[in-house]
Amino acid sequence: MKKRLSRLWRLLSLPKNLQLSIMRLTQNEFLIGVTGVILNDRNEVLMCKHIYRQIKWSLPGGYIKGKEHPKEGLVREIEEETGFIVRIGEQLRIRTDRETARLDISFVGSYIGGEFRPSHEVSEAxxxxxxxxxxxxxxxxxxxxEVLQRQPNIETDLPQKTIFAKLQSLFIPKH
Structure with missing residues (x-):
C-alpha cells in the first residue's frame, strides 16, 4: 500500500504547498518549545517564577508559532512574559519528550535591557x-x-548542604 501511495505521490507532482497540506493531515503533530539560558553582564542567570507550574522557577521560554524561527520565538516569549529584551546566541541542545509529543530547543542568550512587568504566566523574574x-x-x-562552565571564574559545584537545604524547603512547611 505504501509503495503504491509513494508512486502516486511522485506521478502527481503536486505543488509544494499542496504536498505540505496533505502531509499535515496525515502525519503526527508535535509542539516545538524553546528555552533560554539568558545571562546578564555579571554571568547571572535569568529565572522566571511561573504562576501555573508545580516547580515554580524555571528558565524563560515557551512555544514557537508557525513560520517563526526558534530564536525569534524565544525572543518573543521572553519579551511577552517579562518585558525583557534579549539577544539569542548559539543553540545548546535539542531534547525530545515522547510522552507529550514535544521537541525542546535550548539556546544561550544575553540580557540587553527592559524593565520587568508581570504577565499572566510569570509573576517574578x-x-x-x-x-x-x-x-x-x-x-x-x-x-x-553547561553554559556557566564555559565562562571564566565561575564555580558550578553546589555544596551538598545547599542542595539539601533546597530540597528540605520543599517538604518542611515554613512557619
Missing part, C-alpha cells in the same frame, strides 16, 4: 548567581551548568 539559584528541574540545572 530575577537574575541569580549559580550558587543562589532557586529550586529548578534537574534538566534545567544541567543546562545552566
Amino acid at each position: 530575577h537574575f541569580f548567581a549559580f550558587e543562589n539559584l532557586p529550586l529548578i528541574s534537574q534538566n534545567q540545572l544541567l543546562l545552566i551548568k
Whole structure:
C-alpha cells in the first residue's frame, strides 16, 4: 500500500504547498518549545517564577508559532512574559519528550535591557548567581551548568548542604 501511495505521490507532482497540506493531515503533530539560558553582564542567570507550574522557577521560554524561527520565538516569549529584551546566541541542545509529543530547543542568550512587568504566566523574574539559584528541574540545572562552565571564574559545584537545604524547603512547611 505504501509503495503504491509513494508512486502516486511522485506521478502527481503536486505543488509544494499542496504536498505540505496533505502531509499535515496525515502525519503526527508535535509542539516545538524553546528555552533560554539568558545571562546578564555579571554571568547571572535569568529565572522566571511561573504562576501555573508545580516547580515554580524555571528558565524563560515557551512555544514557537508557525513560520517563526526558534530564536525569534524565544525572543518573543521572553519579551511577552517579562518585558525583557534579549539577544539569542548559539543553540545548546535539542531534547525530545515522547510522552507529550514535544521537541525542546535550548539556546544561550544575553540580557540587553527592559524593565520587568508581570504577565499572566510569570509573576517574578530575577537574575541569580549559580550558587543562589532557586529550586529548578534537574534538566534545567544541567543546562545552566553547561553554559556557566564555559565562562571564566565561575564555580558550578553546589555544596551538598545547599542542595539539601533546597530540597528540605520543599517538604518542611515554613512557619
